[in-house]
Each structure stands twice: as C-alpha cells, then as structure tokens.
Amino acid sequence: MNPFTIGIVGCGNISSIYLRNLQAFGRTRVKAVSDLNMESAQQRASEFAIPIACSVDELLDDSEIGIVLNLTVPLVHFEIAKRAIEAGKHVYNEKPLALETREGEQLLSIALGSGVRVGCAPDTFLGAGLQTCRELIDRGDIGEPIGAQAFMMCHGHESWHPSPEFYYQRGGGPLFDMGPYYLTALVSLLGPIGRVSGAARITSTQRTITSEPKRGQKIAVETPTHISALLDFNAGAIGQITTSFDVWHHKCPCLEVYGTEGSLSVPDPNGFDGPVQLRKSTDDEWHDVPVTRPFAGNSRGLGVLEMADAIEANRPHRASGDLACHVLEAMEAVLQSSAGERSIKMKSVPIQPLPLESTMFAYEAASANL
Numbered sequence: 001m002n003p004f005t006i007g008i009v010g011c012g013n014i015s016s017i018y019l020r021n022l023q024a025f026g027r028t029r030v031k032a033v034s035d036l037n038m039e040s041a042q043q044r045a046s047e048f049a050i051p052i053a054c055s056v057d058e059l060l061d062d063s064e065i066g067i068v069l070n071l072t073v074p075l076v077h078f079e080i081a082k083r084a085i086e087a088g089k090h091v092y093n094e095k096p097l098a099l100e101t102r103e104g105e106q107l108l109s110i111a112l113g114s115g116v117r118v119g120c121a122p123d124t125f126l127g128a129g130l131q132t133c134r135e136l137i138d139r140g141d142i143g144e145p146i147g148a149q150a151f152m153m154c155h156g157h158e159s160w161h162p163s164p165e166f167y168y169q170r171g172g173g174p175l176f177d178m179g180p181y182y183l184t185a186l187v188s189l190l191g192p193i194g195r196v197s198g199a200a201r202i203t204s205t206q207r208t209i210t211s212e213p214k215r216g217q218k219i220a221v222e223t224p225t226h227i228s229a230l231l232d233f234n235a236g237a238i239g240q241i242t243t244s245f246d247v248w249h250h251k252c253p254c255l256e257v258y259g260t261e262g263s264l265s266v267p268d269p270n271g272f273d274g275p276v277q278l279r280k281s282t283d284d285e286w287h288d289v290p291v292t293r294p295f296a297g298n299s300r301g302l303g304v305l306e307m308a309d310a311i312e313a314n315r316p317h318r319a320s321g322d323l324a325c326h327v328l329e330a331m332e333a334v335l336q337s338s339a340g341e342r343s344i345k346m347k348s349v350p351i352q353p354l355p356l357e358s359t360m361f362a363y364e365a366a367s368a369n370l
Contacts, residue, residue: 001063001064001065001066001088001089002064002065002066003066003067003090003307003308003311003312004027004028004029004066004067004308004312005029005031005064005065005066005067006022006028006029006030006031006065006066006067006068006069006304006308007030007031007032007033007034007059007060007062007065007067007068007069007089008030008032008033008034008044008068008069008071009033009034009035009056009059009068009069009070009071009072009080009084010034010035010070010071010072010073010080010094011033011034011035011037011040011041011043011044011071012035012040012071012073012163013161013162014071014094014300015033015044015071016044016047016048017298017300017301018069018071018300018301018304019033019044019047019048019050020048020368021298021299021300021301021302021368021370022069022301022304022305023048023049024367024368024369025301025305025361025364025367025368026363026364026367026368027305027308027309027364028301028304028305028308030048030050030069031050031051031052031062031064031065032050032051032052032053032054032058032059032062032065033045033050033052033053033054033059034053034054034055034056034058034059038053038055041053041054056080056083060083060084060087060089061087065089066089066090066308066311067089067090067091067092067304067307067308068080068081068084068087068089068090068091068092069091069092069304070084070091070092070093070094071094072094073166073171074096074099074166074171074172074176075099075166075169075170075171077093077094077096077097077098077099077171078098078099078103078104078106078107081093081097081098081107081118082106082107082110085107085110085111085114085116085118086110086114088114088116089116090116090117090118090119090307090311091107091111091116091117091118091119092118092119092120092121092303092304092307092319093118093119093120093121093324094120094121095120095121095122095180095181095324095327096120096171096176096180096324096327096328096331097118097120097321097324097325097327097328098328099170099171099176100328100332101325101328101329101332104321104324104325104328104329105325107321107325108321108322108325111321117307117310117311117317117320117321118320118321118324119303119304119307119317119319119320119321119324120303120319120320120321120323120324121180121300121303121319121324122180122181122184122269122270122303122319123299123300123301123302123303123304123306123319124181124184124185124269124270124271124272124300125184125185125188125269125319125353126272126295126299126302126303126306126318126319126356127271127272127273127293127295127296127299127302128272128273128274128291128292128293128294128295128296129266129267129271129272129273129274129275129276129291129296130185130188130189130266130267130269130272131293131355131356131358132274132276132289132291132292132293133189133257133264133266133267133276134188134189134355135355136264136276136278136289137189137190137257137259137264138355140261141259141261141262141264141278141280142257142258142259142260142261142262142263142264142278142280143259143260143261143262144236144259144260144261145189145190145235145236145237145257145258145259146236146237146238146258146259146260147237147238147239147240147257147258148186148189148190148231148237148238148239148240148255148256148257148258149239149240149241149252149253149255149256150182150185150186150239150240150241150242150254150255150269151241151242151243151250151252151253151254151255152174152178152179152181152182152241152242152243152244152254152270153174153242153243153244153246153247153250153252154174154244154245154247155245155246155247155248156168156207156225156245156246157245158207158208158209158210158211158219159210159211160211161211162211162212162213162214163214164207164209164211164214164219165219167245168207168219168220168221168222168223168225168245169222169223170222170223171223172223173223173224173225173227173243173245174225174226174227174243174244174245175200175224175227175243175331175334175335176223176331178243178270179227179241179243179327179331180324180327180331181269181270182241182243182254182255182269183241183327183330183331184269184323184324184327185255185266185269186231186233186239186241186255187323187326187327187350187352188323188352188353189257189266190233190235190237190239190257191233191234191235191352192233192234192326192346192348192349192350192352193231193232193233193234193239193326193330193346194232194233194234194345194346195231195232195343195344195345195346196229196230196231196232196330196333196334196337196343196344196346197229197230197334197337197342197343197344198227198228198229198230198333198334198335198337198338199227199228199229199337199338200224200226200227200228200334200335200338201224201225201226201227202221202223202224202225203225203226203246204221204225204246205220205221206218206219206220206221207219207221224335224338225244225245225246226242226243226244226245226246226247227242227243227244227334227335227338228240228241228242229241229242229334229337230343231330234349237257253265254266254267254268254269255267255268255269261280261281262278262279262280262281262283263278263279264276264277264278265277265278265279265286271298272295272296272297272298272299272302272370273291273296273297274288274289274291274296275288275291276288276289276291277289292358293356293358294358294361294362294365294370295361295365295370296370297368297369297370298370299365299368299370302361303317303318303319305361305364306318306319306356306360306361307319309361316351318353318354318356319353320350320353322348322350322351323350323353325348325350326346326348326349326350329346329347329348330346333346
C-alpha cells in the first residue's frame with residue numbers, strides 16, 4: 001500500500017481540481033476513480049488519464065491504493081470514510097468530516113485502532129496567503145492576538161451550481177458548507193476554540209433553482225441559512241463569525257485578526273493566495289505584505305500530499321482528522337447553542353497545526369505551477 005497512490009470516491013464538481021493537482025504534483029498518483037454514476041467516473045478517468053474507473057468496492061479492494069480521497073456529498077462522508085478505514089486505507093475527506101461530532105469521533109477511534117490516518121479539507125490554510133498570516137502572527141507583528149472577525153455572506157448557490165440541493169440539506173447550509181474554511185483558518189492562526197455561543201435562523205423554507213439544468217425546481221430548506229457565533233479561544237482571543245446564504249450585498253471583510261500592537265487583514269480562507277494587509281499601531285494606513293510562499297494558486301489536494309508525506313515520514317499531518325473534528329464540534333455547538341440559548345464548552349483540544357515550511361514541497365509546487 002503506497003500512501004502516494006490515491007483512489008477517489010466521488011466525481012462531482014470539486015473532483016476536477018483535485019485530479020489536476022494530484023496528477024501534477026509529481027509524487028502523488030490517482031490510480032482509480034469511482035462514483036455512483038459510472039458515466040461520471042469514466043468521464044473523469046478519460047479527462048485526466050486515470051487508469052481505472054470502477055465501483056467503490058473494487059477501489060477499496062485495490063491493495064496498491066494507500067489513500068482514499070472522499071469527495072462524496074456530506075450526507076455520506078461518514079459512511080464512505082468508515083468503509084475505507086475498515087478496508088485498511090488512510091482516508092482524506094472533503095469537508096465537513098461528518099455530519100455529527102460523534103461520527104467524526106467514531107472515525108478517529110476506528111482509524112486509531114486500525115493504524116491508519118484520517119485527514120480532511122480544507123487545506124487552504126496551508127496556502128501562501130494564510131501561511132504568510134501565520135508567520136506575521138507568530139513573529140509578533142500585531143502583538144498578542146485579542147480578537148478576530150470572519151464573514152462569509154452571499155445569497156446562496158442555486159443561481160450557479162448545477163445541482164445545489166445538498167447546500168440546503170442537513171450537513172449543508174452556510175455554516176457546514178463554508179464555515180470549515182473560516183474556522184480552520186482561525187484555529188490554524190489562533191489555536192483551539194474553548195467555548196461557543198450562537199444564533200441561527202432559516203429565512204426561507206423554500207428556494208428556487210435558477211441555474212441549469214434544474215432551473216425552476218424547488219428546494220426544501222432543512223438547515224439554518226443565517227448563523228452568527230461568538231468563539232472564545234483557549235489562548236485568550238475572542239472571535240466572531242457570521243455565515244449566510246441570505247445576504248444580497250455587504251461590505252464586511254472576509255477575516256481580520258486584531259492584536260495589542262496592530263491589525264491583520266486575512267485573505268479569503270476559501271482560497272490559497274493573498275492579499276495580506278497589515279496595519280501596526282504606529283501606521284497611518286494599511287500596507288500590503290508580499291505573499292512569497294508557494295501554493296498561491298488553487299492548490300486543493302495539497303493536504304492530501306502533505307498527509308502522504310507525513311505517513312511516509314511517520315510524523316503528524318497538518319490537515320488532520322483531529323483538527324477537522326474540532327471544527328465539526330464547533331459548528332455543531334453553534335447550532336446547539338442557538339437551539340438551547342446557552343454557551344457550550346468545547347471538549348476537543350487539537351494541537352494547533354505547525355506552519356508549513358516555505359521549502360516544503362517546492363518540487364511539487366513547481367511541478368503543478370502553484
């Protein structure tokens with residue numbers, strides 16, 4: 001079993017960028033793809049020169065495949081990941097890790113007993129922009145972090161996505177769909193979250209698809225579409241996050257971190273690049289910070305590469321199951337807090353991921369033109 005040999009389950013929209021990068025990195029190789037719709041699997045195999053398009057069972061039976069990349073819809077993340085672990089494979093899930101914290105904890109427990117790893121998107125925090133921000137914070141450029149604000153607000157995905165139903169089902173919504181990018185970025189910059197309180201609402205119980213090919217179809221909304229939360233970080237900072245599929249327009253920043261000696265404007269956590277801006281207490285205006293680290297382009301799959309390298313080197317990987325389960329617990333706690341009108345203390349305390357050294361994977365970055 002080779003950790004750099006990968007099988008992909010799920011050949012939807014997001015699979016193309018993973019396939020492009022994992023085939024370009026140099027050390028990673030996608031051997032097989034699978035999907036409930038075999039035509040989709042065969043199309044991806046043909047498009048990216050993948051040797052095998054097959055069933056999930058056949059993919060899991062392949063002794064050469066070391067990592068199963070799980071790109072299915074959130075409703076079956078747990079099921080597919082569990083099957084991969086039970087087949088003796090390492091698994092890397094698209095976000096979220098699962099729909100419930102108990103499912104995420106179960107995956108980690110089974111994996112530990114089986115001697116395999118669990119990883120999970122997003123890996124954007126390993127990109128050039130957020131790693132530059134991590135360096136500035138660690139170096140003390142804004143002093144001690146005291147607060148942060150994050151905003152992900154739009155009017156939903158039914159206007160552009162070809163099959164947007166799952167965004168409004170359990171496990172979707174702006175918090176579970178986009179929250180992992182922002183919360184993972186915050187934890188990577190500020191450390192684990194200790195306490196959560198939140199408020200959430202469903203603004204419209206039905207949405208109408210305006211994209212093709214399902215234009216005119218109705219979607220029943222099953223999950224909150226406007227959510228705000230307060231986050232108390234163990235290291236002392238206080239954060240705020242708002243995610244929404246109900247906002248037409250806004251002028252809020254993606255993410256800002258405030259310190260005793262200045263403020264940091266953090267780029268969109270859904271991307272890998274900048275811009276990064278810094279304004280110290282003595283500055284008259286914001287200044288652009290050069291983003292010179294690798295992986296500034298769309299580098300999805302970097303977390304899979306880093307995990308494979310960590311397995312081979314027998315070291316912890318950064319986009320870990322522990323980190324993803326912590327983020328999952330925080331998201332679930334936000335909704336529980338809203339329903340119960342109380343704050344919730346977090347149980348998990350993952351290790352803050354180490355910064356990604358600027359020289360790591362230089363060959364892979366060059367190979368993929370990232």
